[in-house]
Amino acid sequence: MDIFLNEAIKEARKSLSEGGIPIGSVLVYENKIIGRGHNQRIQKNSAILHGEMDALENAGRLSAKVHADSILYTTLSPCAMCTGAILLYGIKKIVIGENINFMGEENLLRNRGVTTDIVQSPECIELMKQFIRDNPRLWNEDIGTADLD
Amino acid sequence: MDIFLNEAIKEARKSLSEGGIPIGSVLVYENKIIGRGHNQRIQKNSAILHGEMDALENAGRLSAKVHADSILYTTLSPCAMCTGAILLYGIKKIVIGENINFMGEENLLRNRGVTTDIVQSPECIELMKQFIRDNPRLWNEDIGTADLD
Numbered sequence: 001m002d003i004f005l006n007e008a009i010k011e012a013r014k015s016l017s018e019g020g021i022p023i024g025s026v027l028v029y030e031n032k033i034i035g036r037g038h039n040q041r042i043q044k045n046s047a048i049l050h051g052e053m054d055a056l057e058n059a060g061r062l063s064a065k066v067h068a069d070s071i072l073y074t075t076l077s078p079c080a081m082c083t084g085a086i087l088l089y090g091i092k093k094i095v096i097g098e099n100i101n102f103m104g105e106e107n108l109l110r111n112r113g114v115t116t117d118i119v120q121s122p123e124c125i126e127l128m129k130q131f132i133r134d135n136p137r138l139w140n141e142d143i144g145t146a147d148l149d
Numbered sequence: 150m151d152i153f154l155n156e157a158i159k160e161a162r163k164s165l166s167e168g169g170i171p172i173g174s175v176l177v178y179e180n181k182i183i184g185r186g187h188n189q190r191i192q193k194n195s196a197i198l199h200g201e202m203d204a205l206e207n208a209g210r211l212s213a214k215v216h217a218d219s220i221l222y223t224t225l226s227p228c229a230m231c232t233g234a235i236l237l238y239g240i241k242k243i244v245i246g247e248n249i250n251f252m253g254e255e256n257l258l259r260n261r262g263v264t265t266d267i268v269q270s271p272e273c274i275e276l277m278k279q280f281i282r283d284n285p286r287l288w289n290e291d292i293g294t295a296d297l298d
Binding site for chain 2: 045056083
């Protein structure tokens with residue numbers, strides 16, 4: 001197991017333990033984690049803090065060079081919003097825990113020259129599978145397809 | 150002048166008065182503003198709170214139907230991140246103050262079926278032109294091209 005993907009999984013599990021959606025992410029520069037985060041929809045009642053966005057926000061304001069030379073690890077294939085943030089900041093490589101439970105905008109990333117490594121981690125797959133099964137409505141909200149009251 | 154674009158401009162001017170980047174946005178549903186915001190890079194030291202993101206965050210957690218039937222107004226052409234958020238939430242129409250000072254991902258939006266109305270508001274154009282001239286480094290940071298110290 002990649003140690004950094006494992007740190008992203010720790011973030012996902014932390015979110016789950018907080019009652020949140022179990023998706024985590026870390027931003028790695030020169031072999032060190034410079035930002036880590038997890039989905040904050042429940043915890044912060046947030047519409048924009050997906051795991052990747054939270055990690056990017058926690059990494060703070062960085063130079064273009066640092067972003068370009070960083071690798072973003074995420075437990076789940078990135079949605080359009082997180083993909084857009086990756087493109088904005090010119091991050092060139094991402095490592096994706098799995099894309100079985102949700103296929104994000106990987107084609108767009110690759111078309112723009114971003115290297116996308118798909119791990120298909122059984123741990124990531126099982127984590128999301130259970131969560132989606134138990135919380136379909138919350139999950140649909142997170143990907144923009146929910147009918148809330 | 151569209152009253153809602155005018156409200157987005159008020160947000161941009163509010164940001165400027167706070168020492169921030171003058172880009173504002175409002176989310177409108179059934180002819181009412183349900184979320185408003187502005188760039189918070191300086192004010193909240195944020196890497197992700199562009200004007201559109203701030204407005205979406207302040208609008209809160211919404212059903213897919215509300216997002217789909219909302220119109221997002223923004224003073225400046227939306228970058229890749231904000232474009233991705235618009236796509237995630239299935240917002241079908243955006244009104245853009247101007248795209249002279251910065252051309253965002255309008256082609257991607259249109260290719261995905263989002264209606265993009267470009268106003269080319271002289272007020273929006275002048276506001277950004279002055280800001281970029283006076284703050285080139287900060288502006289470059291906001292669009293992911295800055296060399297910080």
